[in-house]
Amino acid sequence: MEQLLSSDIWVLYAMLLVAGDGRAELANVIAAADMVNHAIVTWDELNGALMRLRQHRLVSDVDGVVPTELARNLPQSGGHLKRVERLCKALKVKGGSSGAPYRFPQDVEPLVSEADYRRAVDSYLTRT
Numbered sequence: 817m818e819q820l821l822s823s824d825i826w827v828l829y830a831m832l833l834v835a836g837d838g839r840a841e842l843a844n845v846i847a848a849a850d851m852v853n854h855a856i857v858t859w860d861e862l863n864g865a866l867m868r869l870r871q872h873r874l875v876s877d878v879d880g881v882v883p884t885e886l887a888r889n890l891p892q893s894g895g896h897l898k899r900v901e902r903l904c905k906a907l908k909v910k911g912g913s914s915g916a917p918y919r920f921p922q923d924v925e926p927l928v929s930e931a932d933y934r935r936a937v938d939s940y941l942t943r944t
Contacts (some may be wrong), residue, residue, distance in 0.1 A: 817871045820909045826853050827865035828874055829900050831883050832892065839882050842928060842936035850940070852896045859933045863926040870927070872907075877927050 830848035831840040849857045857865075869875040874887040891902040904910075928936075 818868050820868055820872060820907055821865070822904060822909055823857075823861050824865040824868050825900055825903045825907065825909055827857060827862060828869055828883065828887060829896075829903055830857075831875065831881070832887060835883050842881075842932060843939040846936055846940045847943070852900065856937060856940075859926075859928070859930055862933065863928055866927045867924070874907075881927060 826849055827845070830845045830852060833848040833852075834840050834844040845862075846856060849855070866875060866877070866881060869887075870877060874884055876882045876884050890906050892899050894902065
């Protein structure tokens with residue numbers, strides 16, 4: 817199991833913000849991640865995060881990508897940055913990220929296709 821990165825927690829927190837009790841719409845996750853971190857998560861960052869979060873049972877990819885009950889029960893009080901900090905602490909994640917794109921095992925498909933990612937980013941960027 818790969819170690820979680822701080823950038824994974826950014827994606828998880830964005831998902832928790834927009835998912836409610838259900839599936840997190842990708843354009844909304846991208847918007848929430850941008851709101852929190854003032855950056856649009858890249859396709860590599862997103863898929864790497866989703867793969868690691870799935871390995872740690874924090875998201876499920878049944879019927880779309882959904883934060884699990886385990887993720888929903890993590891501490892989430894305070895402002896956005898405080899919440900991310902608390903999630904990192906609860907999951908024992910140290911700061912920083914690998915900086916390298918996620919390398920998918922040959923037998924594993926990305927959870928989000930590059931085309932779906934591009935459509936979601938375009939949808940987010942064209943909102944008024």
